[in-house]
Amino acid sequence: MGTSQGNFMIEINGVCAKYRKTVLTDVNLKTSKGECIGLLGLNGSGKSTLLSCIAGIKKPQSGSIKTEGKIGFVTQENALIDELNAIDNIMMWTSLKRSEIMKELEGPELSILKVKDFANVKVKNMSGGMKKRVALTSILITKPDILLLDEPLAALDIPAKKDILTIIDSFISRGGTVVVASHEEEMFAHCSSVYYLNKGKATLLPKGANISEVINA
Amino acid sequence: MLKAFFKRALNFMPYVAVYFLVLCLMAGGIIAYARNVFYKDGTFAIVNVACYYIENSENSYGLQFVENMESFEQSVHLIDCDNPEEVLELVEDGEVVAGLIFPDGFVDSIMTGENLSVDVIYNESATFEGYVVSDLLSSLTSMLGVGQASMQSMYDFCKEYDLDTSAVDVAQIRSLSYAMSRFDLFEETQADSISDYSLVQKTTAAYSIYILLLSGFVFAYFYKGNTSAFIARAKLAGISKFKLFVLENGMVTCMLYVPTLVIIVGLMISPLEVSPLALIAVLPVVLMIATVISGVCYVVKNSVASGYVIFAVGTLLMYLAGGLMPLEFMPRFLQELAIYNPCYYLIGFMLKVMFI
Numbered sequence: 001m002g003t004s005q006g007n008f009m010i011e012i013n014g015v016c017a018k019y020r021k022t023v024l025t026d027v028n029l030k031t032s033k034g035e036c037i038g039l040l041g042l043n044g045s046g047k048s049t050l051l052s053c054i055a056g057i058k059k060p061q062s063g064s065i066k067t068e069g070k071i072g073f074v075t076q077e078n079a080l081i082d083e084l085n086a087i088d089n090i091m092m093w094t095s096l097k098r099s100e101i102m103k104e105l106e107g108p109e110l111s112i113l114k115v116k117d118f119a120n121v122k123v124k125n126m127s128g129g130m131k132k133r134v135a136l137t138s139i140l141i142t143k144p145d146i147l148l149l150d151e152p153l154a155a156l157d158i159p160a161k162k163d164i165l166t167i168i169d170s171f172i173s174r175g176g177t178v179v180v181a182s183h184e185e186e187m188f189a190h191c192s193s194v195y196y197l198n199k200g201k202a203t204l205l206p207k208g209a210n211i212s213e214v215i216n217a
Numbered sequence: 218m219l220k221a222f223f224k225r226a227l228n229f230m231p232y233v234a235v236y237f238l239v240l241c242l243m244a245g246g247i248i249a250y251a252r253n254v255f256y257k258d259g260t261f262a263i264v265n266v267a268c269y270y271i272e273n274s275e276n277s278y279g280l281q282f283v284e285n286m287e288s289f290e291q292s293v294h295l296i297d298c299d300n301p302e303e304v305l306e307l308v309e310d311g312e313v314v315a316g317l318i319f320p321d322g323f324v325d326s327i328m329t330g331e332n333l334s335v336d337v338i339y340n341e342s343a344t345f346e347g348y349v350v351s352d353l354l355s356s357l358t359s360m361l362g363v364g365q366a367s368m369q370s371m372y373d374f375c376k377e378y379d380l381d382t383s384a385v386d387v388a389q390i391r392s393l394s395y396a397m398s399r400f401d402l403f404e405e406t407q408a409d410s411i412s413d414y415s416l417v418q419k420t421t422a423a424y425s426i427y428i429l430l431l432s433g434f435v436f437a438y439f440y441k442g443n444t445s446a447f448i449a450r451a452k453l454a455g456i457s458k459f460k461l462f463v464l465e466n467g468m469v470t471c472m473l474y475v476p477t478l479v480i481i482v483g484l485m486i487s488p489l490e491v492s493p494l495a496l497i498a499v500l501p502v503v504l505m506i507a508t509v510i511s512g513v514c515y516v517v518k519n520s521v522a523s524g525y526v527i528f529a530v531g532t533l534l535m536y537l538a539g540g541l542m543p544l545e546f547m548p549r550f551l552q553e554l555a556i557y558n559p560c561y562y563l564i565g566f567m568l569k570v571m572f573i
Contacts, residue, residue, distance in 0.1 A: 057449045071453060079450035081441060083228035084221060092221035093454050122228075 007032050008068070009146055009177040015053060015063035016200075023049045025200035027063070031193075036168065036178040038188045040205070040214060041197030047181035048076065050197070051148045054179060069145025069177075076150040078135040082124035086115055089123060090138045104141055109174075112167045113137050129160035136164065140171070147171055149180040153187055165190055185211045218456070219464070226468045229439050230475065236435040237428065237476040244424040247541075264545060267307040269298040270319035301336075308338050314545075315339055416543065421489055422567040423540030425480055426560070429473060429503065430535065433510040433527030436469050440514035440523070462515060470507040477503050484571070492573040499570050502563065534560040 010031045017024040023046040031037045039047045052058040053065055055073040080089045090101055105116040113133040123131060132152065139147070149168070153161045161184075168190060172178055180187060188194050188211050195202040196214055205214060296313060298304045304316035316338040320326075326333040441447045442461040451461045477499055484491035492498075510527060517523040535541050537551060538560035544552045555561045 052449070055449065055453060057452055073449055073453055075446040075449055077444065077446040079441075079444070079446040081221075081225050083225050088221050088224055092218050093450065 008066070009033055009035075010037075010054060010068075010179065011064075011066040012050075012054070013064050015050075015065060016061045017046070017049050017053055017058060018061055019049075022200055024053070024060070024197075024202075027197075027200075027202045029195060029202060031177055031179065033175050033177055034172055035193070036172050036180065036191045038191035038194035039179065039181040039197060039202075040183075040188065040194055040211065041181075045197040046200060047197055048150050050202070051150050051179060051181055054146075055148055067146060070143065071146045071148060072139035072142060072144030073148040074135050074139050074150065074152060076154070078131050080123045080131060080134060080138075083122065085120045085122050086126075086130075086134045086137075087119045089134055090115075090141055093138055094142055096141065101141065105137070109167070109170055110137055110140060112163055112170065114163065129156050132156060132160065132164065136167065140167070144176070146177045146179070149178065149182075151182055152180060153182060153184040161186070218454075222464060222468050226439075226472050230472060232435055232438075233432065233472050233476060236432060237479075240428045240431055241480070244428055247424070264315075265294050265296055265313040267296045267298050267304040267313040267316040268319070269301050269304045269317070270323070271321050305338065417489065418568060418572055419539075419543075419564065421484065421491075422571050423535065423538075423564045425477075425484075425571070426502070426506070426563055426567050427531070427535050427540055428480070429477060429506045430509070430531035431528060432473060432476070432506075433513065433531065434524040436472070436507075436510050437514050437520045437523035437527065439469065439472070440465055440511060440520070442511075443515050443518040443523075462511060466508055466511040469511055470504050473507050473510075474500065474503050481571070491571045494573050495571045498573065499567075502567055502570060505563065534558055538564055540564050 008030050010029065012027055012029040015024055015027040016022065023044075027046075027050060029037065029050075039050060041047050049058060051073065053060050054067065055071055056065075056067075057073070081092070084092070087098060087101060090096075091098065094101070096104070102116065102119070104110055105119065113136060115133050115137045118126065118130055121130070123134065126134070136152070147168075152164055152168070156164065165186070168178055168180070172190075178191075180191065182188070193207075194205045194209070194211070196205050197203075205211075296307065298307065298316075301318045304318055307313045308316040316336075318336040318338070320333045320335070323333050323335065325331075442451075442458070442465045448458060448461065452458075456464075478496060481491055481495050481499060485493060485495075513527050513530075514520075514523045517526055532541070538555055538558040539547070539552075540560060544555055
């Protein structure tokens with residue numbers, strides 16, 4: 001793990017990673033500011049592992065990963081605490097005060113996720129969509145430069161998907177870099193490039209490739 | 218983050234309180250049931266000891282004195298025998314766990330400083346000799362010490378009124394000799410410190426630990442430091458796994474401490490008269506148990522599984538340590554195994570803490 005030289009926000013060279021079985025083999029990937037990279041692949045193809053490696057949570061067996069700026073990682077399973085409400089969960093990971101957080105939630109960016117509407121609801125009483133909104137808010141409020149998203153649209157209803165896609169677009173338009181692992185076709189429409197992970201290898205799909213064909217292949 | 222964790226702990230406390238209430242009621246029920254099942258005649262006496270002594274006023278008075286001692290009464294039931302052979306027979310038949318044969322003139326020997334030894338006979342198949350002998354003999358020794366002090370006072374009185382100076386001098390020398398040697402009278406005493414406590418005290422301490430251990434069931438749902446998502450989030454926020462463990466362990470300790478205080482305050486106003494110092498002294502026990510619970514949660518990485526592991530391992534260890542059932546009811550090899558059990562020492566520590 002190091003700092004990327006040049007214009008790249010993320011620079012991955014020859015990364016291999018394994019748990020008991022090898023999951024990633026010689027993965028190479030580069031992305032610049034304002035780009036959104038999609039990771040496509042079957043279950044167990046190594047998408048989440050690659051995101052963990054980028055986040056620095058998992059150490060790759062070999063190869064190098066260089067990143068520039070602060071990383072925010074929204075994992076597939078949320079890191080929220082059931083006994084606390086949305087605000088307390090957000091406060092837990094920032095030094096911001098309650099009033100400052102409320103102000104941020106009302107701001108032009110985070111207001112898209114509508115967390116203010118259920119700010120005092122305990123997580124255990126929230127739906128899956130609400131939890132996803134809180135998890136994403138708790139990351140975005142820390143102002144990351146790189147956003148890593150693992151299945152951000154999984155099990156969400158249409159309005160929730162729309163709001164999350166909107167905020168991702170907003171983040172990219174502000175110069176943020178996004179790497180997203182997903183199975184959802186509509187997610188890849190927002191990506192500047194899509195990598196297909198299969199048998200540990202990451203292959204860059206050509207522009208305009210039919211995602212559903214790749215998924216079904 | 219600490220503030221959020223405290224808030225989280227406060228929100229979690231009602232679950233802990235309900236869980237502890239249920240456990241305390243269950244433990245109370247078990248203790249009440251055990252009193253009727255394990256201990257005959259509604260007393261706490263748990264072992265029989267055969268005893269032979271020459272009937273005379275000094276000996277009878279001394280034995281009666283010992284039998285009325287609280288710690289003795291709760292652990293030993295003395296069976297008077299008519300002769301030393303009967304003592305041997307009872308010991309050999311396994312009717313008693315030990316036999317005591319007081320030599321003729323035992324009490325007199327103490328008065329004169331001759332200090333005759335008591336024969337202590339063990340039953341090979343019995344399992345609790347150390348406990349019985351230690352309790353009995355320490356009580357006897359105390360009694361003899363009291364007797365010795367009385368004698369000293371009597372001779373002081375004689376001296377003051379010039380009744381018999383030569384007798385006073387001899388008595389003083391003998392008293393001193395006895396006082397110096399009375400703890401060596403019974404050399405075979407090898408019982409550990411736990412046997413200094415009454416059975417009720419031991420049961421109370423053991424069940425208090427068991428209740429605290431079983432709280433792992435509820436704390437397993439509190440613990441988040443074993444989920445990959447939470448660890449990942451913490452790491453990105455600059456909090457290492459170790460820091461997270463320490464933080465969560467601290468919270469578990471705090472939450473565990475509150476019901477522990479309630480238990481101790483309850484015991485303080487009960488006839489057991491637990492020492493108020495226990496409110497502070499119990500902290501290391503709480504910390505140890507909280508660390509065990511957090512450790513299991515950290516390793517097992519699943520709330521439900523962690524709860525079951527804590528329950529299963531905790532129950533087994535407490536059982537083998539004699540915490541759930543007196544050790545003397547168990548096979549000999551299990552009793553010997555107890556000294557390798559950490560819970561055995563934890564119970565000993567808790568006893569010291571509660572009954573300082």
